[in-house]
């Protein structure tokens with residue numbers, strides 16, 4: 001189990017490894033560096049690839065049930081270490097401690113949930129002449145590149161998919177949030193054979209090296225659309241398989257028959273959980289004109305109730321923005337929206353160097369205003385009225401993003417018919433942000449490529465192989 005007082009180390013071939021190069025890690029609630037960790041480059045990547053290559057044949061040969069039982073041990077260890085890991089996650093990422101605990105518990109649940117999915121060979125032909133079977137072979141080494149908003153969850157989904165299907169893995173967390181992943185590396189080291197999983201903290205250049213490495217067969221990338229395009233271009237050099245989980249600009253369409261107070265609570269949470277830094281957060285709300293004012297008033301009430309502060313403070317409901325670059329971006333979008341529209345803002349965060357942005361809703365914006373057209377990834381969101389639902393659907397779809405969306409109504413049949421018209425990977429009815437191990441999640445349009453979770457997600461780590469036998473040679 002992790003030694004939380006020990007220096008942070010990379011995990012390569014079962015060994016905890018240091019490097020001369022260091023990464024400074026900032027606590028976003030203070031803006032101060034609170035820890036350092038190693039920073040891997042090409043030599044560490046080559047060593048990790050070498051270790052994974054050596055571990056692969058035995059790992060592949062183990063079979064699904066044996067691999068699932070090790071994944072179950074890992075999930076149990078995550079649960080057991082939930083509190084100290086969550087504490088560290090909040091210090092490096094900023095989210096309230098309860099949300100960090102949820103992230104870790106959820107990682108464990110999704111992980112074991114995925115190992116309940118059966119991947120079976122299929123007999124396609126079996127007659128007097130021949131026997132033809134479709135089998136699924138692991139690809140080899142998967143490179144897993146994660147962002148800073150949910151570093152644990154977004155590592156564990158792809159990691160479980162890779163390991164369960166018989167692949168080895170190299171995880172590279174964001175340089176903004178490497179620490180919890182490195183401690184999880186220490187847990188993984190106790191459970192899995194050496195080399196099966198390697199954890200390399202490092203900068204963006206390390207991500208680029210992974211995507212170009214000739215001996216890595218698959219890249220699972222979670223992050224921005226712009227970087228996702230670079231990943232795909234670089235992976236093309238060796239025709240790596242890629243799963244891309246990218247950004248979103250999720251619309252919530254609220255019809256005239258809802259319980260306004262109840263829906264306002266749910267929408268506020270879905271828009272501002274983790275201070276809005278969630279790929280599938282609600283990022284635009286379209287409200288029917290007959291309930292628009294009441295919904296804005298109820299949402300403004302929720303905004304005022306929020307308590308902005310250090311995620312380790314039990315009174316905090318909203319933490320800081322995770323890093324300076326994103327803080328500057330959200331401030332810019334907020335200022336731009338305030339110039340054009342009218343803002344109802346919550347109370348400010350603590351003074352000092354923390355990256356705090358008070359939550360706010362903004363009305364009076366048009367479709368081309370930046371807060372509506374771009375992914376804000378922050379706790380400031382627009383509310384827009386509509387009279388004709390066809391118009392709301394068209395506006396919701398008028399974007400290059402296509403991650404998810406939701407429709408809210410007491411009339412489930414009507415809401416479902418509207419949900420079907422959203423050009424997204426997931427369309428929810430009367431909920432937002434719900435995922436499960438056996439339900440595929442991923443983006444349409446520029447929100448991604450492929451799916452995570454579910455059988456579809458697992459197949460993305462497997463190569464279909466036909467074995468065709470002529471019975472009488």
Ligand code: NAD
Pocket residue numbers: 145146147148149150154172173174175202203204205206207208209211222223224225226227228230231244245246247248278279280375377403443447448
């Ligand atoms: P980012 O694209 O800047 O970075 C993500 C990761 O990619 C980091 O580990 C980074 O070091 C690495 N990286 C940077 N340049 C690279 C390159 N050229 N090649 C390979 N790797 C490289 O994203 P971010 O700012 O960390 O994350 C925020 C974005 O992630 C938002 O757009 C959000 O919507 C998206 N996201 C999507 C999902 C999803 O499931 N669809 C989930 C969470 C976050």
